Amino acid sequence: CREFVRTLQGQEGNDRCAECDKPNPQWTSVSLGIFVCIQCSGVIRSLQGSRVHSVELDQWTPEMAQQMEKGGNRQSNEKWAANVPPCWIQPNPNSPHIFREQWIKAKYFRKEF
Helix, strand or coil: CHHHHHHHHCCCCCCECCCCCCECCCEEECCCCEEECHHHHHHHHHHHCCCEEECCCCCCCHHHHHHHHHCCHHHHHHHHCCCCCCCCCCCCCCCCHHHHHHHHHHHHHCCCC
16 A cells, blocks of 8 residues: 555655645645645644654555545645635745644635635
């Protein structure tokens, strides 16, 4: 299953963090079906208790791999960030924790976009 997840990770869109666009994300939110960097994974885990897993360190079940296949960063952002208002700026790899937290709360919990 890990090899399959690595294959998904290499697909265009999944090769960058879904939240801050950092290259080569090594973490996932299985619940959301996205690949994220370690900083964004911590925010997601703390806010929703999401099933956050390391691509390399954690065990992968076939069900988890299937959930990741159904998702993907591109599809997720088309759904959750389709209408980001001009007043919002997506975090970047150097953004502070509070900025990432506010973005993720607005995106997934308040569904502002």
